[in-house]
Amino acid sequence: MDWLIGADRRDAGMERIYAAAAASAAAHGLDRLNIDEIAASVGCSRATVYRHVGGKQELRDGVLARAIARVGRQIADAVAGHAGPERIAVAVLSAVRVVRADPVASGLVRAGASVDFDSPRLARAAGELSGTADPLLAAWIVRVVLSLLCWPLPDEKAEELVVRRYVAAVAGLRDHQ
Template sequence: MPRATVYRYVGGKSQLREAVLAGATARVADSIRSTIAALTGPERVAGAILAAVRAVRADPVAMAYLTATSPREVDRFLASNPRLADAATTLTGTDGEPVAGQWIVRVVLSLLFWPAADAATERALVERFVVPVFATT
């Protein structure tokens, strides 16, 4: 099928990209939810962040988007996205201050763009420098 026909059917290149990204986002969110279902408090914060990193790394669409997209677009569509920030606070159990969700998204993005040596190091970083911020939530 010609590209123009596909774009016409879905409403254009931007709408196609958003639909594909929405599907990847839903898969990632489902994976996070299943991982953190029984977690609360600090364990939920760390678990949700680390589950997000693992789920994005495992999703070929999400990883392709991150590796092929300019930093400006990543900021606009992910880091500064209020819906994603809301989802981050809900999944981590840190409902409250809106900027917290944006910060959580940025933590996940930083681990994706600049991974630590291994999963144990990433867990240690999150537990030491991220979880304490939410100790009172």
Template structure:
């Protein structure tokens, strides 16, 4: 009997297992969409047993949420880098347009948006107070109104589901109808 190499060599076993399982799930979601997420396939892709997936990350729902949270964090980091030197109207514009670009380029985000119900999108994105807070921070708007962040998220979602004919038109729409309400 040939002994297989340990699949978690080289660091903290728990962290490595979680990262490897999340990466496998993200790859499967990107290839087959959210509906195709299957614990057996995740285990096979990660090179572990089904029980290992449950032990380290929980069930399908927890795995799905973790992968989506990871995609959201990657998108936020991309936006943060693009808006860091900006302020005012240009920051608001770039944050929204950068979000569109980053979401459209992220295979997990695209799979989620393509396969989710309006209720799922509302719960995970539009109605998520953490995402609204991130939208306020990324756009740099100064407001105590929690609805402002939700409005920014909904603007981004609207343009994702009903994009303008081209990027220049999207920019013009954001500059004309969104920026005047938020830029200092």
């Protein structure tokens, strides 16, 4: 640990690089990350970026992983203590709210970035966060969230009404079959 910065110098350098890359991704999109721009923003050389995080793909993957983890933690906090259809409603509504508020995550959706939204990992995460073991329901929840992000209703109240009336209700019916 470095006495001056109160952290490991390498870790602190990586975090500064990832923060600059996240800001760039939020402004220009994840697919347009530029190593030279990020190095200039942090005040280091291009070689330092490569040494600390690797190339453009590793930088992109790191920014994406951090955004996913950040969004996932916030949704997990929101659904804690909820179960059944209420948990599904809270998971969907908080996912929409959190993604909209996160500059990197919202940028991915806006840009239609090359993220595999059909990924089994994404459906598993949606299942865990919403409390469902049904993989088909989890995949549908991902699509509901993406639909609300790409084609929002007039306001949050309308979205909540639709999610509670149709998404949570259908999920609740499924549980009783």
